[in-house]
Amino acid sequence: MSGHHGFQFRELRVEGPGVEPATLPFGPGLNVLSGASDTGKSYAVDCFNFVLGGKHPPRPVPESQGYDRVSVTIEAADGTRYRIERPLAGGDLRLFDLSRGDEGLALGARHADGEDTVSGFLLRLSGLSGRRVRKNALNKTQSLSFRNLVHLLLVDEEAIIRKGSPLHSGESTQKTAEASVFRLLLTGHDDSGLVESKKPVIARAELDAQDALLEQLIGEFEADLARLTDRPEDLGEQLDRLDRAVAEGEEALHSLRRDYVEQDERRREVWTRLSQATGRQAEVEALLERFEVLDAQYRTDLDRLEAVAEAGGAFLLLETDRCPLCGAAAGEHTHDGVPADADVVTLAAACRKEAAKIELLRGELIATVGDLQDERRSLAEAVQELRAEYAKAEAELAESLAPAVAQAQVSHRALMERRSDVKEAISLHERLVGLRQRRLSIEEARGDVGATADVRPEMPPAALSAFAGHVKTLLEAWRFPDADPVWFDEREQDLVIGNRRRGSQGKGLRALSHSAFTLGLMNTCLAAGHPHPGFVILDSPLLNFRPPKAGEVEESDTGAEPLGEEVKQLFYASLATLPADRQVIIIENVDPAAELRAHMTSEIFTKTSVDRYGFFPRGAGGLAGEPVETVT
Incomplete structure (x- = not known):
C-alpha cells in the first residue's frame, strides 16, 4: 500500500474446532465476490461488519454450524499486518501484530476515549484518531468513533437501495453527527473548535448560580482583606518597604552566621590541639612509669653483679687444702660445676665489665627521664592554656554569637511572615477586582441569553464541487442515464x-448512485490527501439491474431501469483500474467478464462442483453435498 493513512483487507477467515476454515483472500484495488444466491456472500458482509465493531454477529446459517470465531487480516499503510479476531458469540475482540508474533491485545467492542478499543485502533490506522464531531444543534461535540464511518464504507444490500441519503445510516438521532463526519472527510477538519451553546433556561440558571457564587466569594474575600489591612491602597508601598527590610535582614543574618561558623572553626581547632596535648601527656606519664621500673631493674642488676664480684674475691682468700672429695691438692684437679681458682678472677672481671655497661645504659635512661619530665611540665602548661582558650571560645559562641543568630532569625521570620500577609492581601485585592468585573460581565450576559445564532459549520463549496465531480466521473464511466449535472444539495x-x-x-439506479456516492467520497478524500480508511465494501450494487424487455414501460419506482448487461461490465471495468492505495470489495450475483478478472481479485461461488462451491467449504455444518469434482 502507499500513502500515510488507511488499511486494506487481506483475508477474511471463519474458524472453529475440528472444521475446515472458511477463508477469502483480498488484494489491492478491485475485489469481486460473486456467484449464485445462498452461497454465503451476505454472511461474509455480516462478518466484515461484526469484526469492525458491529453489535450483532452474522446471522447463523446451516453451514456455519461448528464455527465459533471470525477474523480479518489487514495491512496498514506502512506495510504492517494485523489480525483482528472476535468470537461469533459476541464480546470483545483481540488484536495480533503479525510482524511480531505477539500473544494479542484485548480490544473493547465499544468506543471509549483513552481505552484500547477496535474503534480507537482503526481510527489510528486511518489518521482520524482524536477527532471530534458535532452531535446536535447546540454544537455539543462527541469523540469520533469508527462506527460513525462504517455506513460510508460498508453498504449492505438493504442500505444500498434505500431512498434516504447515503450520508445517513438511517438512525434519526445520528443525523447531525453523520453530517459532521461527512464534512470531516471532505475537508480534513473536525468540530473540536466549536463552542457549545446552551438552552436559554439552562443558561439563565447557570448565570444566576454564578452570580450567587461570586457574591458569596466577594463577601468572604472582603472579610479576609479587612483582617489583613485597613488600607488596601497602601499595600504596594508596604510591600516595597518589607522587601528592603527583608533584604537587609538576610544580609545581617548571613554575616552573623558567617561569624558563628568562623568562631566554631576556631573552637574546633583549639579542641583538636587540646586533644593532642592531653594525649601526649598520657603517653609521657606512661613512659615515665615504665622507665622507673626499668631503672629499678638496672639498680637490681648492679647490686647482683657487685655481690657476685665480692663473693669471688672472698673465695680466693680462703686457705687451700686437699679436696674433701678425692683428696687431691688444690688446683690440681677439677670437678664438674666447680670453677677453677683462675675462673673466679675472670668472673669478677666480667661482672665489673657488665656493671659498667649497665651504668652507661642507666645514665642514658636518667637523661631521657629528665627530658620527659621537662616535656610533662611543658604539656601541663599548654593544656591549661588550651583549656582556657577553649572555654573562652565556647563562651563566645554560647553567650554572644548563638543568641545573636537566633534573634536575627526571629526578626527575619517575622518580616517574612509580614511580607507574606501583604502579598496575600494584594492577591485578595486583585481577585476582588476580577470577581467584581465578572459580576458585571454576568449582568451583560443575562441580556444576551437566547440570542445565540446557529453557528453550524458550512461545507466549503470547493469541497462539494470536487466531490460532485468525482461522483460524475464514475457515473459517466458507467453510462448512467442523464448524469449531467451532478451536485450536492446541502439542505x-x-x-x-x-x-x-x-x-x-428506482431501486437499480439508487443502488448505482449510492455506490457512486460512497466511491466518490473515498476518491475525493484520497485525491485531496485527507484521512480516509481507504476501502469500500458494496453489497449488491448491480442486483436490481436488468435489460429492458421489449415493449416494457418503466414506472418511476418499479425497480426496473433500462440498463443492460453492458452497464454492469462497465461498472467492473472502471473499478478494475483503481490505484493500489485504495480497495473496493464488491459482493454481487453478477459475475465480472472473463477478460476483466485478470485485473482484479475475484472469487465466484458456483454452488456446484465447478470452481468454488461457496464461502464455507462444501459439506460444512454437517450438510450433505454432491461429490467435489476437480476441474482443470
Whole structure:
C-alpha cells in the first residue's frame, strides 16, 4: 500500500474446532465476490461488519454450524499486518501484530476515549484518531468513533437501495453527527473548535448560580482583606518597604552566621590541639612509669653483679687444702660445676665489665627521664592554656554569637511572615477586582441569553464541487442515464443527478448512485490527501439491474431501469483500474467478464462442483453435498 493513512483487507477467515476454515483472500484495488444466491456472500458482509465493531454477529446459517470465531487480516499503510479476531458469540475482540508474533491485545467492542478499543485502533490506522464531531444543534461535540464511518464504507444490500441519503445510516438521532463526519472527510477538519451553546433556561440558571457564587466569594474575600489591612491602597508601598527590610535582614543574618561558623572553626581547632596535648601527656606519664621500673631493674642488676664480684674475691682468700672429695691438692684437679681458682678472677672481671655497661645504659635512661619530665611540665602548661582558650571560645559562641543568630532569625521570620500577609492581601485585592468585573460581565450576559445564532459549520463549496465531480466521473464511466449535472444539495444532504433527486430514482439506479456516492467520497478524500480508511465494501450494487424487455414501460419506482448487461461490465471495468492505495470489495450475483478478472481479485461461488462451491467449504455444518469434482 502507499500513502500515510488507511488499511486494506487481506483475508477474511471463519474458524472453529475440528472444521475446515472458511477463508477469502483480498488484494489491492478491485475485489469481486460473486456467484449464485445462498452461497454465503451476505454472511461474509455480516462478518466484515461484526469484526469492525458491529453489535450483532452474522446471522447463523446451516453451514456455519461448528464455527465459533471470525477474523480479518489487514495491512496498514506502512506495510504492517494485523489480525483482528472476535468470537461469533459476541464480546470483545483481540488484536495480533503479525510482524511480531505477539500473544494479542484485548480490544473493547465499544468506543471509549483513552481505552484500547477496535474503534480507537482503526481510527489510528486511518489518521482520524482524536477527532471530534458535532452531535446536535447546540454544537455539543462527541469523540469520533469508527462506527460513525462504517455506513460510508460498508453498504449492505438493504442500505444500498434505500431512498434516504447515503450520508445517513438511517438512525434519526445520528443525523447531525453523520453530517459532521461527512464534512470531516471532505475537508480534513473536525468540530473540536466549536463552542457549545446552551438552552436559554439552562443558561439563565447557570448565570444566576454564578452570580450567587461570586457574591458569596466577594463577601468572604472582603472579610479576609479587612483582617489583613485597613488600607488596601497602601499595600504596594508596604510591600516595597518589607522587601528592603527583608533584604537587609538576610544580609545581617548571613554575616552573623558567617561569624558563628568562623568562631566554631576556631573552637574546633583549639579542641583538636587540646586533644593532642592531653594525649601526649598520657603517653609521657606512661613512659615515665615504665622507665622507673626499668631503672629499678638496672639498680637490681648492679647490686647482683657487685655481690657476685665480692663473693669471688672472698673465695680466693680462703686457705687451700686437699679436696674433701678425692683428696687431691688444690688446683690440681677439677670437678664438674666447680670453677677453677683462675675462673673466679675472670668472673669478677666480667661482672665489673657488665656493671659498667649497665651504668652507661642507666645514665642514658636518667637523661631521657629528665627530658620527659621537662616535656610533662611543658604539656601541663599548654593544656591549661588550651583549656582556657577553649572555654573562652565556647563562651563566645554560647553567650554572644548563638543568641545573636537566633534573634536575627526571629526578626527575619517575622518580616517574612509580614511580607507574606501583604502579598496575600494584594492577591485578595486583585481577585476582588476580577470577581467584581465578572459580576458585571454576568449582568451583560443575562441580556444576551437566547440570542445565540446557529453557528453550524458550512461545507466549503470547493469541497462539494470536487466531490460532485468525482461522483460524475464514475457515473459517466458507467453510462448512467442523464448524469449531467451532478451536485450536492446541502439542505437535503443528498445528490441531485440530472436535475432529479437521487432518492426519487428506482431501486437499480439508487443502488448505482449510492455506490457512486460512497466511491466518490473515498476518491475525493484520497485525491485531496485527507484521512480516509481507504476501502469500500458494496453489497449488491448491480442486483436490481436488468435489460429492458421489449415493449416494457418503466414506472418511476418499479425497480426496473433500462440498463443492460453492458452497464454492469462497465461498472467492473472502471473499478478494475483503481490505484493500489485504495480497495473496493464488491459482493454481487453478477459475475465480472472473463477478460476483466485478470485485473482484479475475484472469487465466484458456483454452488456446484465447478470452481468454488461457496464461502464455507462444501459439506460444512454437517450438510450433505454432491461429490467435489476437480476441474482443470
